[in-house]
Amino acid sequence: MENSKNTFHENPKSSLEKVLDIISTMASKPSGFIGLAILIFHVALAITSPWFAPYDYKAINPTLMLNAPSSEFWFGTDSLGRDVFTRTILGGRTALTITFFGSIIALLWGGLLGIFCGLVGGRIDDVVMRIVDAFLSIPWILAMLLIVSLLGTTTQVLIPALGFFYGKGIVRVARAATHDVIAKDFIISAKARGHSNLSIIWNEILPNVRDAILVEGAMRWSWMLLGFSSLSFLGFGVSPPTPDWGLMISNARGLMSFAWWAVIAPIVGLSSLIIGINLTADAFAKALGIDRSTKAPV
Amino acid sequence: MNTNIQEIKDLCIGFKSQKGEQISILRNITTNIRKGETVGIVGESGSGKSTLALAMMGYIKHGLFTTGGECLFKSKDLLSLNNKELEDIRGRKIAMIPQNAGQALTPNLKIGYQIEEALKLHTDFNKVEREKKISELLNQVRLPSPSIMALRYPHELSGGQQQRVAVAMALAGNPELLLLDEPTTGLDVTTQAHVLELLKDIAKETGTSMVYVSHDLGAIAQVCDRVIVMYAGEIVLEGPVRKILKEPIHPYTYGLLKSIPKLSLSGLPDSMPGSQPQPGNIGSGCSFYDRCNFSSDECKVKVPELEYLSDIDTSVRCFNHSELISKTSEQKITNDLKNKITIDEILDLKDVSISYAKQGIIDQFLNKVTDTNPTVKDINININKGETIALVGESGSGKSTILKSIAGLLKTKDGYIKFDKEKLLSGDLKKRNSEDLRSIQLIFQNPDESLNPNHTVEQILSQPLKLYFGLTGSKLKTSIAELLEKVRLGAFYMSRYPRQLSGGEKQRIAVARAFAARPDIILCDEVTSALDVSVQAAVLDLLQKLKEELGTTYVFVSHDLAVVKAISDRVAVLYQGRLCEIGPSKDVYQFPSHPYTEVLIGAVLEPDPDIRPKLVAEDIVEEKPPEIGCSFQGRCPRIIGDKCRNETPPWQIGDNGNAIRCHINIEELKIQQS
Numbered sequence: 001m002e003n004s005k006n007t008f009h010e011n012p013k014s015s016l017e018k019v020l021d022i023i024s025t026m027a028s029k030p031s032g033f034i035g036l037a038i039l040i041f042h043v044a045l046a047i048t049s050p051w052f053a054p055y056d057y058k059a060i061n062p063t064l065m066l067n068a069p070s071s072e073f074w075f076g077t078d079s080l081g082r083d084v085f086t087r088t089i090l091g092g093r094t095a096l097t098i099t100f101f102g103s104i105i106a107l108l109w110g111g112l113l114g115i116f117c118g119l120v121g122g123r124i125d126d127v128v129m130r131i132v133d134a135f136l137s138i139p140w141i142l143a144m145l146l147i148v149s150l151l152g153t154t155t156q157v158l159i160p161a162l163g164f165f166y167g168k169g170i171v172r173v174a175r176a177a178t179h180d181v182i183a184k185d186f187i188i189s190a191k192a193r194g195h196s197n198l199s200i201i202w203n204e205i206l207p208n209v210r211d212a213i214l215v216e217g218a219m220r221w222s223w224m225l226l227g228f229s230s231l232s233f234l235g236f237g238v239s240p241p242t243p244d245w246g247l248m249i250s251n252a253r254g255l256m257s258f259a260w261w262a263v264i265a266p267i268v269g270l271s272s273l274i275i276g277i278n279l280t281a282d283a284f285a286k287a288l289g290i291d292r293s294t295k296a297p298v
Numbered sequence: 299m300n301t302n303i304q305e306i307k308d309l310c311i312g313f314k315s316q317k318g319e320q321i322s323i324l325r326n327i328t329t330n331i332r333k334g335e336t337v338g339i340v341g342e343s344g345s346g347k348s349t350l351a352l353a354m355m356g357y358i359k360h361g362l363f364t365t366g367g368e369c370l371f372k373s374k375d376l377l378s379l380n381n382k383e384l385e386d387i388r389g390r391k392i393a394m395i396p397q398n399a400g401q402a403l404t405p406n407l408k409i410g411y412q413i414e415e416a417l418k419l420h421t422d423f424n425k426v427e428r429e430k431k432i433s434e435l436l437n438q439v440r441l442p443s444p445s446i447m448a449l450r451y452p453h454e455l456s457g458g459q460q461q462r463v464a465v466a467m468a469l470a471g472n473p474e475l476l477l478l479d480e481p482t483t484g485l486d487v488t489t490q491a492h493v494l495e496l497l498k499d500i501a502k503e504t505g506t507s508m509v510y511v512s513h514d515l516g517a518i519a520q521v522c523d524r525v526i527v528m529y530a531g532e533i534v535l536e537g538p539v540r541k542i543l544k545e546p547i548h549p550y551t552y553g554l555l556k557s558i559p560k561l562s563l564s565g566l567p568d569s570m571p572g573s574q575p576q577p578g579n580i581g582s583g584c585s586f587y588d589r590c591n592f593s594s595d596e597c598k599v600k601v602p603e604l605e606y607l608s609d610i611d612t613s614v615r616c617f618n619h620s621e622l623i624s625k626t627s628e629q630k631i632t633n634d635l636k637n638k639i640t641i642d643e644i645l646d647l648k649d650v651s652i653s654y655a656k657q658g659i660i661d662q663f664l665n666k667v668t669d670t671n672p673t674v675k676d677i678n679i680n681i682n683k684g685e686t687i688a689l690v691g692e693s694g695s696g697k698s699t700i701l702k703s704i705a706g707l708l709k710t711k712d713g714y715i716k717f718d719k720e721k722l723l724s725g726d727l728k729k730r731n732s733e734d735l736r737s738i739q740l741i742f743q744n745p746d747e748s749l750n751p752n753h754t755v756e757q758i759l760s761q762p763l764k765l766y767f768g769l770t771g772s773k774l775k776t777s778i779a780e781l782l783e784k785v786r787l788g789a790f791y792m793s794r795y796p797r798q799l800s801g802g803e804k805q806r807i808a809v810a811r812a813f814a815a816r817p818d819i820i821l822c823d824e825v826t827s828a829l830d831v832s833v834q835a836a837v838l839d840l841l842q843k844l845k846e847e848l849g850t851t852y853v854f855v856s857h858d859l860a861v862v863k864a865i866s867d868r869v870a871v872l873y874q875g876r877l878c879e880i881g882p883s884k885d886v887y888q889f890p891s892h893p894y895t896e897v898l899i900g901a902v903l904e905p906d907p908d909i910r911p912k913l914v915a916e917d918i919v920e921e922k923p924p925e926i927g928c929s930f931q932g933r934c935p936r937i938i939g940d941k942c943r944n945e946t947p948p949w950q951i952g953d954n955g956n957a958i959r960c961h962i963n964i965e966e967l968k969i970q971q972s
Contacts, residue, residue: 185748191727192705193762193815194735203761207752 026283035279042273046093055083057090058241066259076261078252087243088265092273094238095245098158099224105163106170106224107217113167114174115201115209118182125175132171140165141230148236158237162228166220173216177209211288218281222274229270245270303475303507304331304354308367311349311358312577320365321578323349325531327367328604331475336501336508338522338539340515340554342830343801344574346531351477351511353377355392356384371475390420393473397480399464403452409436409463410448413470420471435466438503440496458489458917462496469500476508482517486692487857491901491911494520513830515558516903519543520911527551530575530585533604537612539907547612547619549592557835558905559864561887566842566864569835573800584616592618636846637867638684642719644818644851645681645704649713650674652696652703652875671925672711674699674875683818686845686852688866688883690859690898694920696875697855701821704853705740706730718818736766739812743824745804749796755782755807756792762814781810785840802833806840813844822854826861838865859902863887871895873930874923881956890967892958893936928961936970938962 026032064081067073075084117125144161151157181187182205190204231237232246240247245266252262306329312322324346331337331354341347352359353369356376368375371387379387388394396402404412410432417428436444439462452460461481468476478497482490498521501508512518518525518539525542527535527550535548546552553570560567572589581587583598590597596617604615616622653672674696681687689697702708704715709725717723717734724730739762742748749758759778763769769777779789785806796804805825812820822841826834842865845852856862862869863883870880871894879892886895893915900912914935923929927943934942941961949957950964958964 185742185744186750188707189740189742189748189811190761192707192735192740193765194727194730194732195761195765199765203753203757204750207750 022284022287025287026280029283029286031279032283032286035276035281035283038272038276039280042092042096042276045089046096049089049093053086053090055086057082057086057243059083066255066262068259069261075265076259078248078262079255079259084248084262084265087248088245088269091243091245091248091266092269094242095225095228095232095270096273098155099162099221099228101159102162102166102224102228103217103221105160106167106220107213108167109163110167110170111174111209111213111217112201114171114176114213115178115205116197117171118175118178119197119201119205121182129171129175132168135168140227144227144231145234145236148231153236153239158228158231162224166224166227170213170216170220174209174213177212178205181205181208215281215285215288218277218284222277222281225270225274225277301333302330303333303372305370305373306330306350306354306367307370309350309353309369310364310366311346311353311362312365313362315578319578322365323362323531323577324353327533329526329533329536331507331509333474334501334505334507335523336498336510336521338518338525339509339511339528340513340518340525341528342513342554342574342832344530344576345528347511347513347528348479350528351479351509354475354509355388355394355477389416389473390471391473392475392477393468393471394477394479395461395464395468395481398484399460399481400452400457400484402464403460405452407451408448409450409452409455413448413463413467416467416470431470435469436463438469438500439463439466441466456489456918457485458493461485461489461493465493465496465500469504469506472504473506476506478508478510480512480514481510483512483514486917487859487903488692488897488901488913488915489917490517491520491903491913492917494903494911495913497521514903515543515555515831515905519905519907519909520903527554530580531577532585532615533613534586534615535613536604537610537614541610541612543905543907545623547622548614548616549590549618549622550586552622553589553591554832555905557832559835559838559858559860560904561860561863561899561902562904564863564884566838567835569839570832571836573802573833592622594618637686638846638849639867640683642683643680644683644718645679645853646716646719647677647679647681647700647704647713648716650677650700650703650710650715651712652699652708653711671923672875673923674703675923677713677877679870679877679880681819681851681853683851684845684849685867686854686865687868687870688854688856688862689870689872690856690862691872692857692898694874695872697872698823699875700872701740701823701853701855704819705738705821706735732766736762736815737818738821739815739817739819740821740823741805741808741812741825744828745801745808746796746828748808749804749811751796753795754792755794755796755799758796758807759811759814762811766815777814781814784813784844785810800833801829802836805829805833805837809837809840809844813848813850816848817850819851819853822852824856825854827856827858834861841865859887859898871898874920876923876929877959878930879956879958881952881954885952885954885956888954889971890952890958890964891956891971892930892960893934893962893967894930896971897933897935928959936962936967 027036059082061081064077066079067077069076073083073085075088078084113128117128144165147161148157187200187204190200228237229246232244233250235250238244238247248266249263252259256263306327309324309327310322311324312320315321327350339347339350356369356379358364364377369377371392413432413435414428417423417431423431432448433444436447441447441459441462455463482493485493494517510518510521522539524537525539526533527542527548529550535542535546535551542551543555546555556568557570558567570589575585583600584602587593587597594617602615602617604613606613651672652674677700689700691697699708703710703725706723706725706727715723717737721734723734756778759781760774763774763777778792782789782791787803787806799807826837829837844850854862854866866883868881869883869886871878871886871892873894878894879886887899897915900914903911915933918933920932924931927945928947931937931942938961947959947961949959951957952964960967
């Protein structure tokens with residue numbers, strides 16, 4: 001009977017209104033609000049930090065090595081005497097940019113391939129999915145290390161490589177979502193009218209699986225961020241002296257017992273961003289009504 | 299003496315909208331269920347009948363709450379009891395039979411075990427007694443060989459048998475009140491008639507009170523003593539079944555009865571305009587005011603009370619009920635079909651057989667035919683331009699399969715389908731040219747599934763217009779507006795999404811989409827079976843009007859013989875993918891007819907308690923058509939021996955022009971059936 005809550009003669013909404021609606025629904029729950037706030041804070045910080053960073057991030061000063069936090073250096077200094085606060089607020093920029101574009105690539109190829117497999121089915125679907133399974137069984141970090149050591153650690157290599165490895169999972173989600181709608185009569189109707197596969201994917205399937213894929217993409221973003229930071233931590237992500245949380249943690253972890261400040265700040269930065277993205281993705285799924293973990297109807 | 303087993307007083311149930319307003323679903327329901335009687339609750343979807351039935355067992359769906367009144371079972375208010383107390387009542391005192399028994403039974407437990415579980419819960423029997431009781435119960439619901447049946451899994455039973463098991467489980471606790479929520483809606487006509495017969499017998503044998511919720515007045519007429527008619531969350535009419543169905547004194551009930559197609563009438567039934575108001579959207583006057591043909595000024599401003607008329611033991615909620623009978627007797631309209639049938643053949647199905655079996659790689663290599671017994675076989679139908687031909691049969695009769703192969707969604711195994719005399723239609727959709735695709739359009743059963751939920755009406759209707767005619771911009775908009783006009787919807791529907799439309803409006807959009815292609819043939823696959831009766835009548839009327847205007851040919855698939863009679867010029871009866879009988883519809887419905895047609899016609903439920911269905915054949919379900927002989931041999935009540943089992947029956951032409959495929963001589967059939 002809950003269907004009767006439908007708004008029978010509501011006025012149609014523009015796309016902008018719909019997006020605002022979704023965001024306000026997300027922010028109406030505490031977890032969604034916190035997630036959105038953290039995410040917006042990080043994005044804003046990444047955009048504006050170069051203008052208010054108090055020091056030069058690459059200025060090495062041996063006299064200031066491993067200073068504890070003070071009014072002059074809020075988060076202290078690292079083993080080369082660089083200001084940790086400056087490096088922390090700048091440290092998310094590279095990671096955010098690379099993983100953001102990486103996620104978009106993952107979404108595009110994973111989503112489209114998944115929908116295509118779900119639509120055509122049969123032998124093509126079988127073969128493609130077995131290949132995807134095979135790739136899923138390879139530890140991605142080994143493969144990434146191989147690619148990066150062969151082709152270098154430039155952005156042009158990292159974005160597509162990350163996008164490729166994180167898109168595999170999206171293929172499966174998109175395919176499953178497509179299977180949900182593929183047997184419905186409106187798809188059969190479109191087939192019977194003689195629409196092309198591309199037109200069916202674009203007009204009939206995509207609007208119905210878009211939400212599921214977007215949520216999956218948002219989750220992938222946070223995993224990719226962790227993955228990218230792991231690469232940096234291993235020395236295969238950002239090259240010094242560019243500030244990056246993974247690299248900062250790697251450099252400072254040996255000194256943790258007596259210079260904890262140099263490692264705590266990037267850890268807080270990285271984990272808060274990941275938590276923020278996760279909470280936002282959860283709230284996004286709930287706002288779109290595709291999260292099944294809500295209270296059972298009975 | 300208090301003979302009421304359940305008393306409902308002023309019950310109101312509602313929910314809170316997102317804006318915090320309280321919206322009622324049930325409004326001031328007051329009624330009693332007497333001991334030993336069967337009460338039918340009728341209404342269209344959204345009238346609150348299921349909510350009322352669930353409240354009768356003290357259950358209120360998540361999100362709803364009672365806003366007043368009480369529901370007394372033996373003087374105990376069910377709605378104020380806690381879960382522990384309710385557990386003692388549910389199953390033991392009040393039992394429920396669900397709509398879809400196939401989903402209500404646990405798929406991986408044997409039937410016997412599931413009934414035993416119910417017995418363990420509701421009785422104090424020991425193991426030996428329980429086993430005895432299981433046999434007894436299965437016997438009581440007329441299931442053959444109970445000891446074997448108890449060891450089966452639900453999927454090994456047919457739909458009718460599953461429903462019987464659900465009845466047996468409900469009877470396990472020896473309940474005093476049995477609630478049935480649309481128990482026969484998903485079943486085939488013959489099975490439905492058998493299950494209803496069973497329910498009636500059980501009511502007689504056990505003296506249990508029953509509440510039978512259904513939208514189907516035909517089923518209600520068969521089993522119920524008393525009927526409650528609901529509209530927009532209110533009781534509008536309540537009384538003895540004969541009184542309600544034969545001389546309805548409420549305009550809604552009158553309209554509802556008029557909109558049901560009946561075998562005894564020719565032509566389309568009258569439709570009722572408009573649709574039921576949504577909860578929270580009910581005006582200040584009578585809730586039926588907008589759709590009522592007999593309303594007065596008073597109805598608009600004042601809500602009529604439920605008035606009890608003691609002389610006919612009927613309660614009615616209408617100001618003008620006393621004048622209704624005299625007014626309605628004047629209204630006699632005939633809606634005979636005026637189809638312009640030409641002698642031009644538009645579609646020719648020749649020796650068509652269709653198989654779902656797939657050849658294995660080795661068989662393909664050896665060029666071996668694996669499926670000698672295809673799902674659909676030997677279909678020969680010629681369809682003339684402008685006519686409506688109906689394919690009738692129970693589920694599994696292959697009627698939708700044939701439709702799919704005409705549309706190009708399934709390949710034919712043998713035979714061919716010719717379009718417009720010379721064009722051979724390819725079984726492969728990709729090989730058909732755009733012109734052939736445009737000429738044949740499909741309308742589906744369920745508009746919820748056939749319309750993309752994320753498209754607006756404008757996007758839905760623009761698909762065929764863009765594809766076939768390449769329309770864009772303002773031309774596209776005008777065409778869409780014209781289409782909406784054609785299906786009696788305003789242009790303002792363009793920006794709506796399917797979820798913002800009612801069932802009937804959605805089906806109208808589906809009809810508009812099919813007509814957008816300006817097709818020559820429209821294939822209608824059970825297009826009205828998901829709709830309420832009043833909406834069904836309106837959609838049938840619309841289809842007929844459009845056809846008369848545009849001269850389109852319809853291939854109409856349905857399981858409902860009364861609907862088919864109303865709309866079709868010719869009928870083809872199918873059983874297990876084989877044709878049994880084909881002919882002009884006025885003749886097919888007369889004797890002599892094929893024994894299967896006879897069974898089908900006999901099982902049709904009329905909304906009249908004095909017309910009983912004739913149950914001539916068993917309701918067993920056959921999984922596969924027989925390899926040789928007559929397709930109906932397994933269930934035929936008139937089988938004449940080995941000839942039927944070994945030889946394919948010949949076609950015989952009756953004097954009315956209908957062709958029958960049967961071994962029995964047509965003259966003899968006539969004598970036997972009269």
